[in-house]
Amino acid sequence: MTRFLARWAGALVGAILCAAAAVAAPAAEPIPIAMIEGLSGSFGNAGEAVHRNLLLAVERVNRRGGVRLPGVARPLELLRFDGKGSSEESLAMLRAALDRRVTFVAQGNSSSVAMVLVDALNKHNQREPLSRALLLNYSAVDPALTNEKCSFWHFRFDAHADMRLAALIDVLQGDTELKKVYLIGQDYSFGQHVQRAARARLAASRPDIAIVGDELHPIGRVKDFLPYAMKIKASGAQAVLTGNWGNDLTLLVRAMREVGVDARIYSFYGNALGAPAAIGDAGVGRVLAVAEWHPNVDTPASQEFHAAFRARFPRPEEDYQHARMQVMVEMLAAAIERAGSAEAGAVAKALEGMHYDGRTLGGLHTGTMRAADHQFIQPLVVSVMDRLGAPGVRHDNEGSGYGFRTVRSFEARQTEQPHGCTMERP
Known part of the structure; x- marks a missing residue:
């Protein structure tokens, strides 16, 4: 009995120590994505609609454990910055995001805003090589952004105009x-x-x-x-x-x-x-x-995604779904894992030429990020x-x-x- 009690006490002490260590261990630092979009004003509804899509995508990645990096899995975190549909306000929001050491910026509901942000990031990344950032574009479709205005620091996930x-x-x-x-x-x-x-x-x-x-x-x-x-x-x-x-x-x-x-x-x-x-x-x-897709595309993956979206956002006015925004977040997570780092330059090189086979979305959508101009072909x-x-x-x-x-x-x-x-x- 004495030996049993000793073993039981030892096991209890070990469990307490493990639990204490688990409580004391810091949580993995999130990888932030700064969404800079018009969240108020004439196009506030469009900005909020985008936020719901990106939030669903971020939550999906986090449910399966986050982004796997050497020795740690880090969750994604979606941050909101209201650019009010204005180039000047969006630039101010970009500065605020960069001050918080955000590496990934998402924007799309204005091509003119996208061009201003690309120009600002080109200058920032040259001036601050230790805190570079990427622009992930889900909707700004002016072809100039992947033609004469193309940038290594910009990736477009929508089909251009x-x-x-x-x-x-x-x-x-x-x-x-x-x-x-x-x-x-x-x-x-x-x-x-x-x-x-x-x-x-x-x-x-x-x-x-x-x-x-x-x-x-x-x-x-x-x-x-x-x-x-x-x-x-x-x-x-x-x-x-x-x-x-x-x-x-x-x-x-x-x-x-x-x-x-x-x-x-x-x-x-x-x-x-x-x-x-x-x-x-x-x-x-x-x-x-x-x-790139609509809810009545007749495939099992399409029906599953539609059902998941409507379960997460059940109100009729929230019903704005786009496959490309899901793909953008999935490809970002895959590129970070491929690079083994969340540093902008390494992730950009991992994104170049990347083919998305749809596996993490059940086959919902596919495409390839063309390396020459950073235009997603889909x-x-x-x-x-x-x-x-x-x-x-x-x-x-x-x-x-x-x-x-x-x-x-x-x-x-x-x-x-x-x-x-x-x-x-x-």
Whole structure:
């Protein structure tokens, strides 16, 4: 009995010491990702929608133990910085993030903001080689960012505007009855590029189509789109092509519905942030969108991701899902592990040429980060709006009663385009 009690006491003391050591051991330091986005103002809803996507992705990585580095597994941490949709405010937020020694910056809801941040990071990384940082771009799609403005410190995970536009116009040109198109967009770098590129592509692929309007409006400042909608109606346009996003798209399509514009809408972002509900029945079979994925892609991985997202964010107004944002965080985690370090230069080299096989997302999405220009090459899908329950529409968008079904799928090799990047490498 004495021997048993001694063994029991020894085991108890050992357990107490182990527990104490576990309590005393410091938690692994998180790897922060600074999301600099407009979280207030005209496009605050778009910024919050992005945050939900990135948060879900970060939580997934952390649930499986975080990022594995030699001798330690470190969780990811998503930090919020409100750039208010302004270049000046976003630069101030970048400085605040860099002061906190953040290595990874995520931004995307403005190409003009992205260009300012890239320029600032180029200068910072040259000046402060021991505290360099990367910009991870999930939505800023001006092609210049991976062409003449390309940077070793910038990686784009969205298809750029010319890639998206090529897919849209490939579908548009098949509409043989279409003879009149109206172009309308936001008056900043991305919107201006879409207008120019659309003119050129339409002239090359369908010279018989007349462009009956070419309009740019102030970004985020127009509250009443009725005058624009009335001009579109008066033009007799059979189709409207727009790169508008956020409230600028929702208010535009709502105004078009109010004045009775009878035209198809070829959009970059017509499947989210209030647009389907604003369009209503008038959009059935008439509103098209292009993206890397949509919730009615009919695969088990797609259905599982949609279910997981809706379980995490169940309110209808929270329903904004994008595969590319999930892929961006998964590839970042994989690149840190491949580099064996969270240092920006090492992670950038690990990201270059990386192929994502979709394994950590159950096969949801795939693609390759092209090393030459840091443009992610990925499949794209053009979809059209339809009523919930129609063939191919298992899920609606934002509780609107309307969803999108696939019209055409493009493999990654079909979306790839030449680049004009001459990259300076450290």
